[in-house]
Amino acid sequence: MAQYINAQKINFSKAEESRFRKLFNQWAASIEGYESKNLGDVLKIIEVYDSPIYRGLIRSQYDNRELENTYKRANKECPPRTITSESQINRWKLLSYPTEFTVLKKSYYVPGTEYITNCPECAGSGSVRCNRCGGNGRTSRKIVKTVPCKDCGGRGYNEKIVTKRETEYYYDYVRKIRTFREVEKPYTERDYCVYCHGSGQREDISYKEESCSDCNAKGYVTCGKCNGEKKMINYWRITHNQYVKRHTDYVFPSMIAQEDALKMRELLNGTITWQVVENIRINNEDFNHAELSSRPIVGSMLAKFPNTVEHTRHTAICFHNIEVSECEAKTVIYQVDKSQFVCMLIGSEWRLFTVDSPISQRVNDLKEQVNDLCKRHKYGKAWELLQKVNKYPQAGSAEAEMMEQLEERMAMATRFGVNLAMMICATLVAPFIYTLFTQLDAFAPWSHFLMDKLDITPGAMTLFSFVIIALVAMKYKKVELNESSYKIVSPLKRVFKGFVIGIKESLFYLTVVIAAAIVGVLPIVCLVIKWALTIVFMIVAIVSMLFKGIFG
Amino acid sequence: MSFKKLLCCIIGIVLLLGALYLSYHAYQNKQEQIKAGHAIGFKQTLSSAYSAYSFSSMKLAVEKARPYAEKLYQKEKTEGKTKKEFKGFTALGYYIDALDEYEDQIGEQYKLAIYLPVLLVVLIIVALIISIRFGLSAMRPLSFENKATVFNK
Ligand SMILES: [Zn+2]
Numbered sequence: 289m290a291q292y293i294n295a296q297k298i299n300f301s302k303a304e305e306s307r308f309r310k311l312f313n314q315w316a317a318s319i320e321g322y323e324s325k326n327l328g329d330v331l332k333i334i335e336v337y338d339s340p341i342y343r344g345l346i347r348s349q350y351d352n353r354e355l356e357n358t359y360k361r362a363n364k365e366c367p368p369r370t371i372t373s374e375s376q377i378n379r380w381k382l383l384s385y386p387t388e389f390t391v392l393k394k395s396y397y398v399p400g401t402e403y404i405t406n407c408p409e410c411a412g413s414g415s416v417r418c419n420r421c422g423g424n425g426r427t428s429r430k431i432v433k434t435v436p437c438k439d440c441g442g443r444g445y446n447e448k449i450v451t452k453r454e455t456e457y458y459y460d461y462v463r464k465i466r467t468f469r470e471v472e473k474p475y476t477e478r479d480y481c482v483y484c485h486g487s488g489q490r491e492d493i494s495y496k497e498e499s500c501s502d503c504n505a506k507g508y509v510t511c512g513k514c515n516g517e518k519k520m521i522n523y524w525r526i527t528h529n530q531y532v533k534r535h536t537d538y539v540f541p542s543m544i545a546q547e548d549a550l551k552m553r554e555l556l557n558g559t560i561t562w563q564v565v566e567n568i569r570i571n572n573e574d575f576n577h578a579e580l581s582s583r584p585i586v587g588s589m590l591a592k593f594p595n596t597v598e599h600t601r602h603t604a605i606c607f608h609n610i611e612v613s614e615c616e617a618k619t620v621i622y623q624v625d626k627s628q629f630v631c632m633l634i635g636s637e638w639r640l641f642t643v644d645s646p647i648s649q650r651v652n653d654l655k656e657q658v659n660d661l662c663k664r665h666k667y668g669k670a671w672e673l674l675q676k677v678n679k680y681p682q683a684g685s686a687e688a689e690m691m692e693q694l695e696e697r698m699a700m701a702t703r704f705g706v707n708l709a710m711m712i713c714a715t716l717v718a719p720f721i722y723t724l725f726t727q728l729d730a731f732a733p734w735s736h737f738l739m740d741k742l743d744i745t746p747g748a749m750t751l752f753s754f755v756i757i758a759l760v761a762m763k764y765k766k767v768e769l770n771e772s773s774y775k776i777v778s779p780l781k782r783v784f785k786g787f788v789i790g791i792k793e794s795l796f797y798l799t800v801v802i803a804a805a806i807v808g809v810l811p812i813v814c815l816v817i818k819w820a821l822t823i824v825f826m827i828v829a830i831v832s833m834l835f836k837g838i839f840g
Numbered sequence: 841m842s843f844k845k846l847l848c849c850i851i852g853i854v855l856l857l858g859a860l861y862l863s864y865h866a867y868q869n870k871q872e873q874i875k876a877g878h879a880i881g882f883k884q885t886l887s888s889a890y891s892a893y894s895f896s897s898m899k900l901a902v903e904k905a906r907p908y909a910e911k912l913y914q915k916e917k918t919e920g921k922t923k924k925e926f927k928g929f930t931a932l933g934y935y936i937d938a939l940d941e942y943e944d945q946i947g948e949q950y951k952l953a954i955y956l957p958v959l960l961v962v963l964i965i966v967a968l969i970i971s972i973r974f975g976l977s978a979m980r981p982l983s984f985e986n987k988a989t990v991f992n993k
Pocket residue numbers: 437438439440441442444445481482483484485486488489
């Protein structure tokens with residue numbers, strides 16, 4: 289029995305220790321966002337274990353045998369028939385079992401089952417009915433000819449004469465005036481032919497009878513199965529299919545948690561060198577072998593292997609092979625700033641696997657701080673901190689989503705600033721606009737005309753102007769903002785930035801509104817809004833009346 | 841996309857130039873009218889418009905409009921169209937009707953003094969609603985689902 293080690297405490301030599309520290313420095317330096325790059329120099333090694341990883345490769349040899357009743361050409365003499373029914377055949381005694389791993393599929397005839405009989409296809413007549421002509425010796429050929437359409441004479445359309453009523457102007461010599469009368473005039477109209485779809489041509493299909501070329505008009509052909517020999521050999525055939533199934537299992541040192549072991553498996557699938565420790569052969573299906581089950585590594589691997597091996601019909605399991613390989617690994621427990629961490633060095637090339645580390649601790653700490661800041665509604669600071677987290681390679685979709693959410697909330701302050709500025713601007717500018725609309729008679733002539741016609745006063749126009757501006761202000765979303773306007777840590781600065789944007793936007797929209805009023809667009813807009821409001825009020829009134837009718 | 845933007849720009853510029861030309865024309869007209877003594881100065885009307893925000897001017901406007909509003913109310917009452925008292929929203933409705941009906945008698949200035957504070961109140965309410973909405977959104981808790989995203993490397 290081989291030597292299995294779970295974890296054995298050892299000590300690093302001077303050279304090994306410096307190699308370990310160098311490796312750790314390299315790893316820390318490779319992680320972007322981590323500040324202390326000389327992690328390998330500052331860590332304190334607490335314990336080192338020799339803790340190899342074991343891999344169990346279980347291979348199972350399967351043997352499948354299928355029987356089949358079939359025919360073959362009677363081109364040789366037949367040995368005497370000794371077996372007359374399937375029950376007389378023992379498939380398991382016919383062929384030997386594999387002793388080595390074999391992947392092979394081959395068919396054999398079962399001796400003693402051969403006997404000469406009539407061909408099943410032609411019942412011993414040697415010929416069968418011709419497939420092509422169905423036995424009557426004649427076939428018909430389809431002939432397609434293009435002929436002019438007989439429904440339209442090849443024109444594609446038919447003409448018809450219709451009469452249309454029309455107004456005709458004429459000079460009435462009696463009344464001496466120019467006047468009109470209704471007359472009926474004939475017109476020719478084209479009706480496109482539906483039979484040829486307007487093409488004027490149609491396909492003429494005819495069938496020509498001729499003698500069948502397959503059977504020379506005889507109606508029967510030589511039987512393909514027996515080649516016209518009338519007799520065939522009936523026999524049993526056995527198909528021997530031998531194949532191998534594999535199952536891989538790992539045993540990790542007991543100090544590694546289950547979920548870390550799962551992550552390590554990905555690493556182990558790479559270019560790790562394995563050394564075979566043990567090779568155990570188990571014959572037949574005996575998996576609950578007491579001696580094997582109590583073995584250290586092998587036993588735990590067998591425990592994970594399914595107890596009952598899945599069995600298809602006519603399949604036997606010949607033997608199993610358990611090959612245990614070892615990969616040298618060291619578990620290092622080290623300390624940084626009073627916290628202990630675990631890492632593994634896998635293979636002779638020392639591939640580093642960190643179970644936990646100051647870096648993961650740092651990231652988790654940062655995330656904890658982000659959570660704390662969010663709890664206190666300090667979204668700007670949380671966002672700033674999360675950017676540090678995102679520099680680490682471990683950051684994933686959860687972090688990206690958090691970033692998105694934080695930015696959305698930060699943008700709220702900017703949006704608030706924008707809307708506030710718009711409200712204040714509107715309040716401050718309202719009298720000015722009113723004065724402009726009433727006192728300074730700057731409207732275009734048609735603008736005046738429209739206002740008179742549509743019964744819109746300058747006062748109403750002022751009010752509507754602000755309804756329009758307010759609607760524009762309400763529409764502000766994060767996507768409508770510039771990134772630099774909300775990616776600011778201080779919430780006050782964000783509101784201020786939004787305020788500045790709001791003033792700019794207000795001035796722009798005010799200019800547009802004034803220009804629109806002067807050029808005569810605004811009265812029309814006002815009218816549309818007025819109508820819309822009227823319709824809304826009417827709907828509200830109707831609905832309230834209905835409610836009264838139902839519940840009142 | 842860029843073509844659409846260009847088109848918008850061109851339309852905007854044409855609109856603005858037209859507006860500028862017309863306002864310049866109107867300004868000159870106004871100046872002539874002021875010189876001839878047919879109109880009040882632009883500055884004066886502007887300052888009176890801004891003073892519409894002051895509480896005293898609103899009070900004054902309400903005083904000015906009251907007889908007209910009451911007149912309308914009495915008229916409807918004698919006709920039997922209303923049974924409500926001249927109070928609150930009912931009164932406000934009559935004020936608005938009076939401002940429409942007796943526009944010339946009450947005068948633009950007083951009309952503005954009633955309308956502008958109303959506009960101001962509406963804007964303040966809208967601003968309040970927006971702030972409350974944003975505030976409520978910002979109060980929703982936000983955090984990493986602790987266990988699921990803790991790193992192990
Ligand atoms: Zn036709």
